[in-house]
Amino acid sequence: MKLRKIEENRMYIDLIHGRKFNKGQRESIRNAIASGINMTVLKQLVSENYSSQHIDEFVRFFKNATYKDNKTLYAMFRNPDTEVAVLNEINKGLEDGMDELHILLYAQPEVYKADQMEELRLFLKQDSYTDEYYGYIFDREKPAESMKAIRSACMMEIPFEEISSFDCYSKLYPAMIHALTEGILPKEVHMILEVTDEPDQFNTIVKGISLGLDDEEIKTFLTPDMKHLEFHLDLMGEVHDTGFVKKVANISELDRRELVEGFESEKNFEDYLLHLYGFSKMDKDEQIDVFLSEAGKIKESRLLESGYLESYIDDALRDEKRLRKLALNGYLLEAVSEAYHIDQFHLDRVSFHRILEDVCMEKYATLISQRETMTYFLNHSFNILELMNENLQTITKGDGILTFDINENFKVFLKEYKDFYDIEKVAVMYGKDNGQICEVSASQLEKMAKESRKIRLDRDAEISNRLKEGRGI
Numbered sequence: 001m002k003l004r005k006i007e008e009n010r011m012y013i014d015l016i017h018g019r020k021f022n023k024g025q026r027e028s029i030r031n032a033i034a035s036g037i038n039m040t041v042l043k044q045l046v047s048e049n050y051s052s053q054h055i056d057e058f059v060r061f062f063k064n065a066t067y068k069d070n071k072t073l074y075a076m077f078r079n080p081d082t083e084v085a086v087l088n089e090i091n092k093g094l095e096d097g098m099d100e101l102h103i104l105l106y107a108q109p110e111v112y113k114a115d116q117m118e119e120l121r122l123f124l125k126q127d128s129y130t131d132e133y134y135g136y137i138f139d140r141e142k143p144a145e146s147m148k149a150i151r152s153a154c155m156m157e158i159p160f161e162e163i164s165s166f167d168c169y170s171k172l173y174p175a176m177i178h179a180l181t182e183g184i185l186p187k188e189v190h191m192i193l194e195v196t197d198e199p200d201q202f203n204t205i206v207k208g209i210s211l212g213l214d215d216e217e218i219k220t221f222l223t224p225d226m227k228h229l230e231f232h233l234d235l236m237g238e239v240h241d242t243g244f245v246k247k248v249a250n251i252s253e254l255d256r257r258e259l260v261e262g263f264e265s266e267k268n269f270e271d272y273l274l275h276l277y278g279f280s281k282m283d284k285d286e287q288i289d290v291f292l293s294e295a296g297k298i299k300e301s302r303l304l305e306s307g308y309l310e311s312y313i314d315d316a317l318r319d320e321k322r323l324r325k326l327a328l329n330g331y332l333l334e335a336v337s338e339a340y341h342i343d344q345f346h347l348d349r350v351s352f353h354r355i356l357e358d359v360c361m362e363k364y365a366t367l368i369s370q371r372e373t374m375t376y377f378l379n380h381s382f383n384i385l386e387l388m389n390e391n392l393q394t395i396t397k398g399d400g401i402l403t404f405d406i407n408e409n410f411k412v413f414l415k416e417y418k419d420f421y422d423i424e425k426v427a428v429m430y431g432k433d434n435g436q437i438c439e440v441s442a443s444q445l446e447k448m449a450k451e452s453r454k455i456r457l458d459r460d461a462e463i464s465n466r467l468k469e470g471r472g473i
Helices: 002-016 023-034 039-045 052-064 071-078 084-095 100-106 114-125 131-137 144-155 173-181 186-195 199-210 215-220 230-239 242-249 253-263 266-280 284-293 300-304 308-318 320-332 334-339 349-363 371-390 442-452 465-471
Strands: 396-398 401-407 410-416 421-430 436-441
Touching: 002 023, 002 039, 023 039, 023 052, 039 052, 052 071, 052 084, 071 084, 071 100, 084 100, 084 114, 100 114, 114 131, 114 144, 131 144, 144 173, 173 186, 173 199, 186 199, 199 215, 199 230, 215 242, 230 242, 230 266, 242 266, 242 320, 253 266, 253 320, 266 284, 266 320, 284 320, 284 334, 284 349, 300 308, 300 371, 300 436, 308 320, 308 349, 320 334, 320 349, 371 401, 371 410, 371 421, 371 442, 421 442, 436 442
Parallel strands: none
Antiparallel strands: 396 401, 401 410, 410 421, 421 436
């Protein structure tokens, strides 16, 4: 192995000695030596006139072919002016198993560009093709994109009369052929051409038809103010709701990309939009619940504590990803966007702080209104008999539980033990027709009472000035 390396190094020195090769050329020469090509061949492909890429393609040629069977092709490799892209197409043809005669059908630098050669080579590589297709595609005036369209039509066995019924030199020709491959009839393609000759609009109509969209849905994407992506067409194909899709399309591309990044893929983002669309057709209360769920689970019993709602909202808006989801929900859920005037997707924390506060104050209005009652109860819970005497007419007893009402929404439960009663829980009725119940356990009531007894200090860790003044301190 060491001997072999020494031999390669000596061959390398012999080839480059006294010649002005750059770093890339020298690296290509080393690779050629390492490939096992003999010295006679190496001397043919080592020239200061060849770029490193040209040398690489020359090496590839000698691996795929012999000089005597490919003299014309060999001459093209010997010519330093032959484009590397052309040499690449020749080598691809050899690797496809073509002989020189077939390769020279497309490898004509004076006639075709390299990208055209690519399409012609792939056409010849097909199992079968008609003379009509052959004569049609071998036309130097046709751009590579048109050749590619013809090749795909041939592969799908579209009748030649259909592809030849269009202007093959039109910028729309590839799109026309694509429409045929999507199953659209030639006469329908001509009808689309009567509507527009703009590639983007043409492709939009074709895509819309292939998705089964009706005329009105397709027209949505043809208005001057409608900036859309294929993503939005796919979404329309799922929901068939122009209003919803317009809303999604009005989200800026920067915001859309950041949303997609948050969902990790465009597929996940689309799935979430479909999930939201399903909720957007439900009643207002259900949509509000979906919106609030993105802010995080709310501890209803703690709404009876002052300060909890504020901290809940602050926590919800602190996380950027959660804020984006919340903004998306608020914008796309019809009932939420209408009720709170969210007419565009935005990430304004101040606005969403207000919106979340309004949503919670509306949804939990009755519950929050019982804060004062809860404070009153906690302040008097040390003397439960006094509370019972104030509400004698509401006392009921059964199954070891005694209850009384402080008001129509606030019920106290006492549990019977061997020789005493003690607080079991409090239940607060709220919501529509007081149909929802928020229960606060005895242990939680104790925590609330303990919290309410604390005197809050200001930043200087002193009793507030108001308290000082009130007590004459």
